[in-house]
Amino acid sequence: MKTNRRVTSHQVIRHTGAGASQGSSVAQRMDGISTGAGTSRGNYRSGSCGGSSSPALRRGPKSLRHCALSASLDFMRRYGVISVATFVVVASALVGGLLGRQALAVGARQQDYRAFTAALAAVEANYVNKVESSRLVYGAIEGMLQTLDPHSSFMDPAVYKRMRERQEGRYYGLGITILPVDGDITVVSLFEGSPAYKKGIRRGDIIARIAGEDAKGMASDEAVKRLRGPKGTTIQISLKRPGYDQLIEVEVPRDEINIPTIPAYFMTDRETGYVRLQDFAENTDRDLGLALGDLGGKGMKRLVLDLRGNPGGPLDQAIRVTNRFLPRGSLIVYTRGRVPNSDQNYSATEASEYTQLPLVVLINRNSASASEIVSGALQDHDRAFLVGETTFGKALVQSVYRISEGAGLALTTARYYTPSDRLIQRPWDGTFDEYLTYTLRDQSAPKERSAADVRHTDAGRKVYSGGGIEPDRRLDGPVEGFNPTKFGRLLYNRQLFSGYAERYVAEGDTRITPRPDQKKVSRGFAVDEAVLADFKEYVRSQKVKVDDEAFATDADFMRAMIHYDIDLALFGVSEARRNLVSRDPQAQLALQMFPEAERLAELRRAKVASRQGGR
Structure with a gap:
């Protein structure tokens, strides 16, 4: 398994993934895990919606930074398949002896530089208000990167620091x-x-x-x-x-x-393990190994790996996670680019005890980059059955250059391909807005595909290049496995389920000696009609106009979300997630797909045997 080392000077750490847009007005629940210093990832939002607002995100129209798409913006700009390169970029003097076309090219470049410095000087000297030069330079860098692709971005020192903390976990x-x-x-x-x-x-x-x-x-x-x-x-x-x-x-x-990237894992029955892998960081493979070992000790004979909403992370972690489920020698991913050392093949190099474990993988429209590398490799090798929605479609590798004073430049330097030669990157020939909001669209209609898009898995099944990883069994459900109305998504994004749960529980933990201010809630409580009616009044109290028809349509979704947040408050992440899985339509479908996963394994074994017999 070829991977890069930790960040040192003049070194690139490849990263896949957090630059993926959530691409949805639906905020991804992150099981109450903090993004670093305490800002909530319970519902991933930014700006006026209650979460972090990154200066690196401010390229889009102002309206996009409000509640409906704040999650998309934040997810979008978070540093994708990244290589964090601590290069220090300095201006170098061009010294004599350049002739012909090279001299002309240098001269033209110098003219461009002079135009920029002249514009900067004019603004500093004459603009109606005094402006800090750093603000002007940072804005110019952001504008330059906007002409390249949606994932190249500039990070001021605060954003760069948060990115590194996220990478390190x-x-x-x-x-x-x-x-x-x-x-x-x-x-x-x-x-x-x-x-x-x-x-x-x-x-x-x-x-x-x-x-x-x-x-x-x-x-x-x-x-x-x-x-x-x-x-x-x-x-x-x-x-x-x-x-x-x-x-x-x-x-x-x-x-x-x-910061755990696996907030919950458990047995759903005597034989089936479930692992929620919500992010990739430098500790992910280690945490997965511990989770699988614990589940194996409890009798696990098959596994559901939940990658829904996972925005990605370090490339080496995607490779290590995939290596746990593929035989040694299996190609996992390869990258191609223009700069030296960007062309790399990454294969499974370590033996694993889980290469025959029946596996179903949950994906959705917000699964991106590193999670697409994992799901794409497992699908190409017929190693797992994929359930859910088409993934985001991000196949660009960023290298992050430290340019000055702790600021960083995330620059796309390569593309990655799955083992069947699929480039799953979505096109970005439209506007930045269109790219961000792509996954808001209805995914139920089948995509038009050309013969040029067709690739084949090890067993000969058709898969398609471009536009994300398509599941083997589709079930729309962008919000915790549900597909709520616009009104239901609004309540979710406004954090009203979390807010109501706080009020319902009132405060405290029933496992601690009860106090007068604490409402007793048993583990067997139900979100009945009375609770839904109470929640409706709470929604009105938050100055949200109630759509009664949508409220009725979303009743099951609302019950599940209220139950989840109350469970989270009282009993912790694992029990909350376990109870949610029992109500989650996509997860319940995944649990029924193990016969299909085993059929794929048989197909693959037969294909391998056929090839070996023909030698």
């Missing part, structure tokens, strides 16, 4: 996930064993003050910035807890927080 902070609820910075989950957990902070606590400053109405990004800091330093926070008259003062030390 760790950050320094308190170990909490926060979410704005009715203008309050609310703790929606904690990492067990984290500094916040040890100090007694609880889900449902409202952060009223941070280091003495009022946090009411504070943007999530600003709260995150204040809560994070160097390891070993402390932060004073004041908590408002229902049932308590006084604020609770607590001083919390900051520490290294590891």
